[in-house]
Amino acid sequence: MAIPRSLSLEDWDARYDALRRDGMGEPWYGGPLRRHLEAGGDTRLGALRFDDSPAALRLWNFLLTEEDRLREARAAGHKLVGAMKDLGTVPVLASAFPELTTFYVDGAWWIPCLMGTAIGALREADRLGVCDSFCPVRALLGAFVTGEHFPIPDLLVCSAGATCDDLSAVAQRVEGLGHPVFWWEMPHRRRADRGEPSATLPGGGIAPAEQVALVRDELGRVMGALCDLAGHRPESDALGGAIAQANRVRRTLGHLRTLAYTSPLCPMPALEMLICEMLAIHFCSDRGECIEVLADMIAEVESRVAEGVGVLGEAAVRVFWVNPVADLRVMNLLEICGGRLCGTEFLFSHALDAIPEDVEPMEALARTALADPMVGTCGERAERISRDLTRFGAEALVISRVPGASHCAFEGELVGREVAARCGVPVLEIEVPSFDDAVEPALRTRLEALIETARVKRKCAGEPRRTRWA
Amino acid sequence: MITVACSSFFVPPEWVAAHGFRPERLIPEAPVTEGCVACGEGMCPYARAMAHAALRDDVRAVVFAPTCDQQRRVAELSGTRRQDAATFLLHVPRVARSENCRRYYRSEIERLGRFLVEIGGRPPEREFLIETMSRFDAARDRLRRAAEARRLGTSSLSARTLAEGMVRFHRSGDPEVIDTVGRGAGERGKAGRTGRRRIALLGGPLFETDLAFFDWIEVAGGDIVLDGTENGERTLAAAFDMARLGDDPVGELVRAYFDAIPDVSRRSNDGLLNWVRDSAAAGRIDGVVLRHHVWCDQWMAEVPRIGEVAGVPVLAVDSSGRPDGRTRTRIEAFVEMLLAGVGG
Numbered sequence: 001m002a003i004p005r006s007l008s009l010e011d012w013d014a015r016y017d018a019l020r021r022d023g024m025g026e027p028w029y030g031g032p033l034r035r036h037l038e039a040g041g042d043t044r045l046g047a048l049r050f051d052d053s054p055a056a057l058r059l060w061n062f063l064l065t066e067e068d069r070l071r072e073a074r075a076a077g078h079k080l081v082g083a084m085k086d087l088g089t090v091p092v093l094a095s096a097f098p099e100l101t102t103f104y105v106d107g108a109w110w111i112p113c114l115m116g117t118a119i120g121a122l123r124e125a126d127r128l129g130v131c132d133s134f135c136p137v138r139a140l141l142g143a144f145v146t147g148e149h150f151p152i153p154d155l156l157v158c159s160a161g162a163t164c165d166d167l168s169a170v171a172q173r174v175e176g177l178g179h180p181v182f183w184w185e186m187p188h189r190r191r192a193d194r195g196e197p198s199a200t201l202p203g204g205g206i207a208p209a210e211q212v213a214l215v216r217d218e219l220g221r222v223m224g225a226l227c228d229l230a231g232h233r234p235e236s237d238a239l240g241g242a243i244a245q246a247n248r249v250r251r252t253l254g255h256l257r258t259l260a261y262t263s264p265l266c267p268m269p270a271l272e273m274l275i276c277e278m279l280a281i282h283f284c285s286d287r288g289e290c291i292e293v294l295a296d297m298i299a300e301v302e303s304r305v306a307e308g309v310g311v312l313g314e315a316a317v318r319v320f321w322v323n324p325v326a327d328l329r330v331m332n333l334l335e336i337c338g339g340r341l342c343g344t345e346f347l348f349s350h351a352l353d354a355i356p357e358d359v360e361p362m363e364a365l366a367r368t369a370l371a372d373p374m375v376g377t378c379g380e381r382a383e384r385i386s387r388d389l390t391r392f393g394a395e396a397l398v399i400s401r402v403p404g405a406s407h408c409a410f411e412g413e414l415v416g417r418e419v420a421a422r423c424g425v426p427v428l429e430i431e432v433p434s435f436d437d438a439v440e441p442a443l444r445t446r447l448e449a450l451i452e453t454a455r456v457k458r459k460c461a462g463e464p465r466r467t468r469w470a
Numbered sequence: 471m472i473t474v475a476c477s478s479f480f481v482p483p484e485w486v487a488a489h490g491f492r493p494e495r496l497i498p499e500a501p502v503t504e505g506c507v508a509c510g511e512g513m514c515p516y517a518r519a520m521a522h523a524a525l526r527d528d529v530r531a532v533v534f535a536p537t538c539d540q541q542r543r544v545a546e547l548s549g550t551r552r553q554d555a556a557t558f559l560l561h562v563p564r565v566a567r568s569e570n571c572r573r574y575y576r577s578e579i580e581r582l583g584r585f586l587v588e589i590g591g592r593p594p595e596r597e598f599l600i601e602t603m604s605r606f607d608a609a610r611d612r613l614r615r616a617a618e619a620r621r622l623g624t625s626s627l628s629a630r631t632l633a634e635g636m637v638r639f640h641r642s643g644d645p646e647v648i649d650t651v652g653r654g655a656g657e658r659g660k661a662g663r664t665g666r667r668r669i670a671l672l673g674g675p676l677f678e679t680d681l682a683f684f685d686w687i688e689v690a691g692g693d694i695v696l697d698g699t700e701n702g703e704r705t706l707a708a709a710f711d712m713a714r715l716g717d718d719p720v721g722e723l724v725r726a727y728f729d730a731i732p733d734v735s736r737r738s739n740d741g742l743l744n745w746v747r748d749s750a751a752a753g754r755i756d757g758v759v760l761r762h763h764v765w766c767d768q769w770m771a772e773v774p775r776i777g778e779v780a781g782v783p784v785l786a787v788d789s790s791g792r793p794d795g796r797t798r799t800r801i802e803a804f805v806e807m808l809l810a811g812v813g814g
Contacts, residue, residue: 128774129770129771129773129774130770130771133765133767133770134767134770134771158737160564160565160737161561161563161564161565162542162561163539164539165538165539165540165766165767165768166767168564168737168767168768169767169768169770169771169772170771171737172737172738172739172771172772173771173772173775175738176775181737181738183564183565183566183568183737183738184565184568185563185564185565185568185570185571185574187561187563187574188536188542188559188561190559190561193581193584210574210577214570214571214574217570218565218568218570218571221568221570377546378543378546379546379550401512404512405512406512406538406539406540406765406767407539407540407543408510408512409510409511409512409513409514409540409765410510410513410540410543410544410547411543412510413510414543414546414547431511
């Protein structure tokens with residue numbers, strides 16, 4: 001097996017031609033990556049480094065053609081549901097209706113990551129008074145004005161309550177533009193009081209039964225809105241089937257993460273792993289194809305692991321990453337600095353955990369929604385991160401702040417201190433803007449310092465464990 | 471009397487008082503810049519000050535009812551920092567038109583009652599609860615009437631004096647403190663208000679130091695006839711319905727607080743926008759000064775819509791909580807513009 005290489009977009013042109021000459025088959029959305037830059041305006045692709053496998057090519061093409069899929073779904077008579085904030089629950093609910101296609105309109109968060117900041121969506125957000133003191137999700141507001149990045153959904157559904165203020169405020173402005181939003185409540189997850197009935201959540205957390213009941217009832221209202229949109233109730237076992245299919249994706253992804261994050265040699269770059277994890281949220285609008293894409297990725301990773309080849313050297317420091325990055329290039333930078341991704345918490349760990357199949361479906365989805373790391377305390381979040389970090393054997397933790405995000409001002413310090421104390425790993429908190437060119441040297445220096453610290457710690461592994469704050 | 475501090479207008483003080491405690495609304499005097507316990511970049515200065523205020527050791531417990539993300543984090547911090555661990559987080563549902571949420575708010579009020587009993591309070595006798603609620607209701611009614619009299623021009627109370635009275639009411643936990651509102655203050659005559667521009671002050675919570683806004687606006691030639699900040703009349707619970715109060719006191723708390731208080735955190739927040747529209751029309755408002763804390767997404771995002779529904783010019787001023795010349799100059803320029811009849 002050839003040693004995997006890291007490719008630029010230019011490199012991929014030649015690689016694509018070679019693969020085609022060798023008979024590589026592609027799904028209908030296949031093609032060279034460059035077209036997304038030239039025709040789609042995804043200018044930031046030119047700044048990224050990619051994995052060279054056909055599986056990664058399919059992954060990228062699947063991700064970058066979602067808008068086409070949504071427009072085709074509408075043309076085929078599907079109703080479009082635009083979910084916001086809950087990250088992983090509403091799409092499962094809606095997939096019980098064969099004529100509904102769901103996507104996350106707050107996925108617009110990623111528009112500047114792919115297209116840069118000189119885009120109409122951000123200009124429109126500015127014009128509407130939602131400036132860059134908000135997190136990149138403000139692109140969502142502009143996208144509703146320009147209509148360029150996704151078709152306007154037939155139904156908008158957004159959770160409110162224990163959520164970030166940026167998204168909530170932006171979604172409210174979207175409603176003010178004349179796009180009604182169906183709001184449903186997500187309470188702040190608390191500990192059960194003494195003697196109070198409670199329920200175990202996916203991922204190991206616990207919530208009072210009263211809160212699970214509230215979320216179940218609220219999801220019941222969402223289900224009502226979906227029934228109205230579809231014009232009928234779902235078939236009797238459709239929701240159970242939807243949960244089983246979602247779990248298939250989650251289990252596949254779980255297997256991929258375990259392989260990628262625990263193998264002695266890193267079999268898949270951080271950037272592609274981030275994209276894979278994102279698929280779990282709403283299957284990139286095509287659940288069946290999503291499973292196929294992930295299956296390809298697993299096959300690639302399994303063959304690399306079996307052959308003992310990787311994309312980085314053995315000395316790469318194992319890093320656990322917290323929060324999504326507003327500039328995808330930073331995932332490349334981690335590897336350039338000598339790190340490798342070994343575990344993540346991108347604010348949607350509840351979309352990776354299996355949905356319970358041994359309880360009534362609405363109850364199962366309520367428990368899953370309540371497992372959202374953002375609705376609980378930083379302490380609980382740190383506990384989960386510590387557990388996963390230990391499981392994946394990570395040697396360092398990066399907490400990536402989202403610029404302007406209401407939660408990031410506070411949680412990084414709390415989570416960092418707690419994980420450092422529990423796991424004894426060096427911790428680095430950085431802020432990644434949507435366009436990192438100006439701060440890249442500083443980010444590089446700080447990541448290098450973290451990697452060096454972890455390497456020193458590795459050498460001193462026989463010495464007593466100390467807590468370090470890099 | 472033992473004090474229980476409350477962070478928010480969604481915690482009914484009469485409920486705390488009926489359990490035998492003195493309810494005190496936490497209103498920080500000024501921002502905190504030294505010895506900071508929540509000093510991360512991007513931290514709202516008010517949330518940071520609350521984090522400090524909640525650590526006071528002269529209160530038995532702190533009840534948080536956060537309406538924003540950062541206040542929710544502050545509640546967590548308080549829970550881990552307070553030695554007695556007497557911190558209670560009351561979840562105020564944001565979704566306004568859900569019967570599930572209404573029920574949940576009621577359940578949270580009842581859970582707060584159990585917490586208050588656990589920390590040494592007594593379960594309120596029904597008659598005592600009704601009597602306590604009635605006393606607070608009467609005090610709020612007097613505050614509302616004082617505000618209305620200012621709008622009608624039949625009161626000589628200054629806007630600042632009224633605002634200070636509101637703060638004193640929230641902080642004291644004593645409805646009778648209303649009797650002292652305006653007492654001893656140097657009042658401006660009613661005649662002194664003619665020709666001034668009628669201003670609505672809107673926004674989130676104010677530090678005590680922010681009361682300087684009232685003076686600046688007055689000196690510039692304006693008159694705040696509507697205080698829609700978090701300390702002002704906007705967040706006063708609705709008047710109790712005495713017939714329903716007797717049948718179901720807790721249900722009446724839910725109606726007067728959860729159903730009735732218009733706030734920017736509600737989803738949808740059309741309750742707030744309707745309140746702004748109606749109040750601006752009824753108060754014959756000439757302009758709105760919207761004051762928000764730096765990093766407050768909720769208020770910042772709504773500035774354009776508030777301008778639309780109020781139908782008058784809006785000046786949005788961010789503030790770190792320290793009165794500063796830049797803000798004062800902007801306010802003066804805004805009022806001058808209104809006086810000159812520009813932008814109306």
